[in-house]
Amino acid sequence: MMFDEKHVEWLADLLAETAGAEIMPRFRRLGEGDIRQKTSASDLVTEADVNAERVITKALRERYPDAVVIGEEACSENPAILEGLGDARLAFVIDPVDGTYNFASDVPLFGVMLSVVVNGETVAGIIHDPVGKDWLIGMRGAGSHIRRPDNSLDKVRVADPVPVSGMTGSISWPYLPEPERSRLARNHAKCLAQIGYRCAAHEYRVIASGYAHFAVFGKLMPWDHLAGVLIHTEAGGHAARFDGSAYLPSHVGGGLMVAPDKESWKELRETLWAE
Structure with a gap:
């Protein structure tokens, strides 16, 4: 239909x-x-x-x-x-x-x-x-x-790409396992600033509208992310699971990160997960 x-x-x-x-x-x-x-x-x-x-x-x-x-x-x-x-x-x-x-x-x-x-x-x-x-x-x-x-x-359109040091974003680390949780929380400080609204709806809104750059989510339930990822992608952004694979409606695991474009996604993946 x-x-x-x-x-x-x-x-x-x-x-x-x-x-x-x-x-x-x-x-x-x-x-x-x-x-x-x-x-x-x-x-x-x-x-x-x-x-x-x-x-x-x-x-x-x-x-x-x-x-x-x-x-x-x-x-x-x-x-x-x-x-x-x-x-x-x-x-x-x-x-x-x-x-x-x-x-x-x-x-x-x-x-x-x-x-x-x-x-x-x-x-x-x-x-x-x-x-x-x-x-x-x-x-x-x-x-x-x-x-x-x-x-x-x-x-609406996502923000223009900038170096990781100039990015603002959110990391939902409560749903990540250790040691990944502590690693991402620590490396978040390499970014310009953080957002954390305890509300995916508003985080997707500010990111799709270009007011922030990225979000990292450890918990993947479809009602939390399907609408936001579609909106973010149609606003010019790039979204993928932590292994780089596409996020699909049937997925409930594997983590998720959204960024302004594919290159920014790769830079964030390397920086945030650095030992």
Whole structure:
């Protein structure tokens, strides 16, 4: 099934409407029973995550009854859902609240992410910012842009390449094993500066928009990265797993790094992993 701009506009509006109904009314209003730990004190789920995913999933299944719909919270309950992603003719992958730790901590850095996968390839990605009320949207072969609340569009592009010493970026080292974790944390100091928003949605946004250069992720769940990598690539960037191989929707391991171009990626790989 081919996706055109009208499909993406409907999806973008669905994310915004759901955020307005299920996410923002709960922001800074969560009670004790509205927040639960999943795997650790930094891995949380709230009533906003659960309800937003439920609403988005229902709408997608009504409009696309033959599609596979994969949501982060549904996969927490049943990991087997992921197995169909690589082979599906049409699939939607949802992160109802990316940056749940921030959301639960009353920090206004979180987003709603959705990607569209057709025959194992990501063809569209949407990152909605419920606070700023805008969208970062990428479509395969059509570039990436920010859609403003007035529906005006601003094309985005990654930063120009610079030496590693002039780069700003993030390294998500909590999900890396030792000694790799300590090595990357140490070598990060060779860069100009760091960002660390605890929210992939906003990290992909600033990198795809050219305000920062790179990100390194140790944990690869599709709802965290499919939309962002598609948007970043369509904005001119380069993304690959740590071994240099292409990142695909079916991948859940192998690490991931995004950079302005292939040469910058290689320089970062050499510098950040240096003994």
